[in-house]
Amino acid sequence: MMPAAARAPTERAKTGIAILDQRLQGGFPRGCTLLLFSDKPTEKRIFGENFAVQGARSGERSLYVDFFRAPQLARGELKRFGPVDASKLIIVDATSSQLLLPSPEKYHIDDISNLDTIREAIIAAMRAEKPERIVIDSMEFLMDRFPKEDVLRLWRELIEAAHATGAIICFLFINWTLAEQDLVQIRSMVEFVVEFQSSLRGGIVRNSMRLSQMGADGVKTNWIPYAFKDLIGLTVYFPRILVTGPFNAGKSTIVRALSEKSVSIDRMGTTVAFDYGNVNVTGIEAEIFGTPGQERFEFIFKIFAREVSGVLLVIDATRPEELPRAKQMLDLVGPRIPYVVLANKSDLPGALAAMDIHRRMDLPEDVPVIATVATEDRGVRDALLILAEMIIGVR
Amino acid sequence: MLVDASARFQSLLAELRRLPGILGAEIARRDGILIAHSVPKTMDPKKIAAMSAAIVGTSEMAATEMGLGSFNQSIVDTDVGMMMATGAGEEAILVTMIRNEANMGLIHLGVDKAVQAIAGILQAEEVVA
Numbered sequence: 001m002m003p004a005a006a007r008a009p010t011e012r013a014k015t016g017i018a019i020l021d022q023r024l025q026g027g028f029p030r031g032c033t034l035l036l037f038s039d040k041p042t043e044k045r046i047f048g049e050n051f052a053v054q055g056a057r058s059g060e061r062s063l064y065v066d067f068f069r070a071p072q073l074a075r076g077e078l079k080r081f082g083p084v085d086a087s088k089l090i091i092v093d094a095t096s097s098q099l100l101l102p103s104p105e106k107y108h109i110d111d112i113s114n115l116d117t118i119r120e121a122i123i124a125a126m127r128a129e130k131p132e133r134i135v136i137d138s139m140e141f142l143m144d145r146f147p148k149e150d151v152l153r154l155w156r157e158l159i160e161a162a163h164a165t166g167a168i169i170c171f172l173f174i175n176w177t178l179a180e181q182d183l184v185q186i187r188s189m190v191e192f193v194v195e196f197q198s199s200l201r202g203g204i205v206r207n208s209m210r211l212s213q214m215g216a217d218g219v220k221t222n223w224i225p226y227a228f229k230d231l232i233g234l235t236v237y238f239p240r241i242l243v244t245g246p247f248n249a250g251k252s253t254i255v256r257a258l259s260e261k262s263v264s265i266d267r268m269g270t271t272v273a274f275d276y277g278n279v280n281v282t283g284i285e286a287e288i289f290g291t292p293g294q295e296r297f298e299f300i301f302k303i304f305a306r307e308v309s310g311v312l313l314v315i316d317a318t319r320p321e322e323l324p325r326a327k328q329m330l331d332l333v334g335p336r337i338p339y340v341v342l343a344n345k346s347d348l349p350g351a352l353a354a355m356d357i358h359r360r361m362d363l364p365e366d367v368p369v370i371a372t373v374a375t376e377d378r379g380v381r382d383a384l385l386i387l388a389e390m391i392i393g394v395r
Numbered sequence: 396m397l398v399d400a401s402a403r404f405q406s407l408l409a410e411l412r413r414l415p416g417i418l419g420a421e422i423a424r425r426d427g428i429l430i431a432h433s434v435p436k437t438m439d440p441k442k443i444a445a446m447s448a449a450i451v452g453t454s455e456m457a458a459t460e461m462g463l464g465s466f467n468q469s470i471v472d473t474d475v476g477m478m479m480a481t482g483a484g485e486e487a488i489l490v491t492m493i494r495n496e497a498n499m500g501l502i503h504l505g506v507d508k509a510v511q512a513i514a515g516i517l518q519a520e521e522v523v524a
Contacts, residue, residue: 202486203400203422203430203517239428263442265449273449274427276442287441289427303452304445306426 013168016054016233018283031163033190034170042196048135048172050234053081056088060132065092067141071105082231092125115146119154123161130165138172222393238286238309244329245314246322247293250344253374255290284388310387311339317351323361338390340383346371403516404431407509414505416497421490423447447480447490484514
């Protein structure tokens with residue numbers, strides 16, 4: 001599917017979400033097609049906007065075809081991402097003509113009731129500006145108004161036109177009406193599908209997305225929770241990472257080492273309630289909760305052990321007798337939650353090697369044990385990144 | 396629906412803050428996650444959410460341990476004022492920070508009303524979109 005115009009693979013199109021780019025070996029390959037899909041209204045537009053803005057920021061040109069918003073409104077909303085060179089972000093205006101207003105944009109669709117006019121306007125803008133990224137917001141607008149077969153034909157023509165220039169084209173699509181067989185056909189036209197999901201539980205909105213590459217051995221992720229940060233864009237967001245482990249293993253020190261700002265509720269160095277920190281590393285934001293280690297504070301543990309994204313299990317590598325207690329603490333969190341074991345104090349004499357701990361705790365093969373020295377901030381960040389990758393899912 | 400609940404929480408908090416002597420108020424989940432807040436910039440709402448959950452959780456445990464019945468409210472009394480963490484339904488708590496000069500009768504009335512409203516909203520909105 002890669003056209004001749006594609007660039008070197010080192011020049012992939014970054015999404016700006018570091019951990020996703022890493023999984024995609026630097027970003028989306030040039031000349032590919034993306035489908036931002038959901039079957040209910042969700043925040044997929046923000047991914048499309050993020051993708052366009054990231055392009056404009058890295059010196060590429062992005063073409064944004066907006067069927068829903070007036071261009072003034074669209075440009076206003078894009079300001080949430082912070083300063084972006086407006087000349088790199090080209091909007092194809094499809095709303096002004098509907099309102100019988102003159103368009104403030106260079107490119108506009110003059111007759112929204114005619115699919116040929118729509119196609120010509122978009123393709124003319126593509127040919128003239130040669131954008132590296134194209135976002136079509138959205139296909140359900142067309143599906144609602146025109147016969148299915150005609151829209152699918154236009155869809156294919158847009159992909160072809162984009163591929164001819166080596167651009168990445170990104171379609172937003174909510175499926176209201178199509179049957180599964182039509183969806184299969186749509187999926188077969190694209191290389192990547194990003195699905196979106198929003199849920200509301202206990203008064204808090206959680207957004208997540210899942211990326212899958214078509215084909216048997218393509219990249220696939222788990223549901224990735226994300227949040228929008230003003231002036232930055234999309235970041236991966238873990239609402240709760242639990243730092244737990246036996247008494248005096250160094251949990252509080254690890255929370256402190258990871259976070260920019262943290263609080264610890266302790267008496268004479270022993271955590272009696274919890275530690276809390278907010279972490280921001282390489283495109284990941286996470287709330288870190290450290291629990292007390294002693295059994296008598298287990299009720300505190302239970303307050304925070306809900307909706308856990310992942311666990312950093314901290315053990316004192318010099319005290320093998322604590323290992324059974326560590327395993328027991330994992331059981332408190334519940335099954336199927338990704339965890340990483342941190343063999344802390346690994347610089348002290350008599351510290352067990354990571355391999356030994358893995359064997360002694362009888363851990364599943366895919367659970368990593370990482371040697372850390374929390375007091376010197378060694379290995380701690382790596383452990384968090386490995387955990388993040390496990391939550392997001394490898395393949 | 397998603398936007399609706401959070402807008403209603405915001406207006407609830409705004410109403411509470413109009414009472415004289417209230418420094419700030421926020422709604423948190425009992426597991427320490429922030430739902431909505433209206434606090435001055437000098438306070439970190441996420442930290443307050445986590446701490447209040449720990450205070451409420453500990454208080455609840457203490458009440459049970461002492462055979463004192465079910466939990467309603469925890470109060471932290473200081474030389475400046477007080478912090479009240481009030482249970483709002485099964486899932487949430489309402490945290491109110493109050494100056495000493497405040498009219499406690501009014502505050503209690505306001506908090507009670509807000510707590511009932513929060514519990515009602517949370518019960519109605521268990522949906523997955």
